[in-house]
Amino acid sequence: MLSLQKILYAIQKNRFQILIAFLFLLSYLICIFYFRNFISGDLSVWVTKWYSWIKDHGFSGIASVYDNTNINYPSTYPFLLWIVSLFHIGNDILAIKLVSVIFDILSAVVVYLIIKKFRPNSSFLPVLGGGLYLFIPTVLFNSGLWGQCDSIYSFFVLASLLAIYKKKLFAAWIFIGFSLSFKLMGLYFIPVLVYHYVKNFKKYSVAEKLSPALTVLPLLLMSIPGALAGLSFSDSVIMKYMERTDLSTGNLVVGNFGSFLQFIPNIGDFKIPAVILTAISVLLVGSLCLFFVKKKHQNEVDLLIIPILLPLLCYFFMPLTHERYDYAVVLISFVIAFISLKKEYVAIFITLALYDVWIYSYYLRLFTESPYPETDGRVFALVIFAVILYMVSKIVGYIDIKKLKIDSPISVN
Numbered sequence: 019m020l021s022l023q024k025i026l027y028a029i030q031k032n033r034f035q036i037l038i039a040f041l042f043l044l045s046y047l048i049c050i051f052y053f054r055n056f057i058s059g060d061l062s063v064w065v066t067k068w069y070s071w072i073k074d075h076g077f078s079g080i081a082s083v084y085d086n087t088n089i090n091y092p093s094t095y096p097f098l099l100w101i102v103s104l105f106h107i108g109n110d111i112l113a114i115k116l117v118s119v120i121f122d123i124l125s126a127v128v129v130y131l132i133i134k135k136f137r138p139n140s141s142f143l144p145v146l147g148g149g150l151y152l153f154i155p156t157v158l159f160n161s162g163l164w165g166q167c168d169s170i171y172s173f174f175v176l177a178s179l180l181a182i183y184k185k186k187l188f189a190a191w192i193f194i195g196f197s198l199s200f201k202l203m204g205l206y207f208i209p210v211l212v213y214h215y216v217k218n219f220k221k222y223s224v225a226e227k228l229s230p231a232l233t234v235l236p237l238l239l240m241s242i243p244g245a246l247a248g249l250s251f252s253d254s255v256i257m258k259y260m261e262r263t264d265l266s267t268g269n270l271v272v273g274n275f276g277s278f279l280q281f282i283p284n285i286g287d288f289k290i291p292a293v294i295l296t297a298i299s300v301l302l303v304g305s306l307c308l309f310f311v312k313k314k315h316q317n318e319v320d321l322l323i324i325p326i327l328l329p330l331l332c333y334f335f336m337p338l339t340h341e342r343y344d345y346a347v348v349l350i351s352f353v354i355a356f357i358s359l360k361k362e363y364v365a366i367f368i369t370l371a372l373y374d375v376w377i378y379s380y381y382l383r384l385f386t387e388s389p390y391p392e393t394d395g396r397v398f399a400l401v402i403f404a405v406i407l408y409m410v411s412k413i414v415g416y417i418d419i420k421k422l423k424i425d426s427p428i429s430v431n
Contacts, residue, residue, distance in 0.1 A: 069113065093243060175349075194211060210328050325354065375399070
């Protein structure tokens with residue numbers, strides 16, 4: 019166990035980094051407090067009603083909220099709302115946002131650990147990356163203004179990425195399972211795990227080869243609170259997803275969204291079951307995964323390109339995706355920019371972050387009192403396609419990593 023003397027020594031040794039981290043955290047919390055009364059459309063129409071019901075009905079409200087409000091999340095999110103309600107925070111909007119804020123802060127810690135993994139000789143860069151993470155527009159607007167909860171599933175996605183980099187295969191699959199228990203958007207990151215799993219399959223022990231099965235454990239674990247509140251185990255997580263997932267026909271694209279479907283004229287007139295398009299998308303992304311696995315390349319592709327490219331491909335080719343589905347991809351691109359410190363990865367992050375700012379502005383009314391003018395979705399689709407094309411071109415025409423000026427760290431041992 020750590021003695022008090024060792025703790026004080028560690029604080030003394032890292033006092034500069036601790037001060038910087040504290041200033042970043044304080045600044046972030048000031049911003050959140052300043053945004054505390056901002057009410058987005060989703061908050062007023064949806065989330066405040068869920069929170070009010072749960073606050074008034076206690077633990078049993080985790081189950082009864084489904085019959086009495088329009089909630090469409092698995093019981094894990096109502097469970098977190100119930101925990102926050104126990105603290106009797108007077109401002110309901112702030113209470114709701116605090117759930118996401120807590121996971122923003124936890125994510126910043128994971129970002130720090132990832133950067134520290136690859137930049138062990140830098141005492142400043144990891145804490146700078148962790149601090150700046152909180153001020154990415156995608157992060158700050160999503161939690162502090164919009165009141166969305168994408169930070170929850172993204173925290174586990176980032177934790178899974180850290181586990182991959184540390185070759186902790188069991189932890190990687192468990193973390194992605196927790197991500198899925200909160201939002202299905204965690205699915206967009208599974209191809210990254212599959213890529214590393216297939217590529218290193220021959221090196222794994224029998225237990226490691228069975229590790230993907232661990233994804234189910236968090237789903238079962240996170241079903242318990244809902245089940246105790248009165249839901250069945252299946253309704254607690256899995257069935258609520260089935261109710262929310264529309265795999266029939268209808269509008270396969272969302273207004274301000276960069277999907278390849280934007281390039282198909284009159285897509286709304288086609289009666290194409292979304293499940294067929296989803297299957298085609300999975301086959302396409304899976305085929306690309308196999309191509310990337312067989313491609314002889316160095317660690318830059320595995321550690322810098324794959325974590326951005328594969329989720330982005332899913333985001334681009336899947337039907338029925340929405341404006342916030344790229345949330346974790348933007349955060350990963352930020353981490354990759356700090357790991358590599360290469361201008362092309364910084365440019366990719368800036369491009370994706372600005373992409374989000376423009377889309378978010380429409381829903382948050384950031385620039386005008388009325389909704390910001392809707393942009394032709396093909397513009398966004400071209401932006402995403404350009405990023406994908408660039409990253410694929412780097413894999414196909416790969417440059418030897420020895421020619422890259424990266425100080426050591428792009429190797430995972």
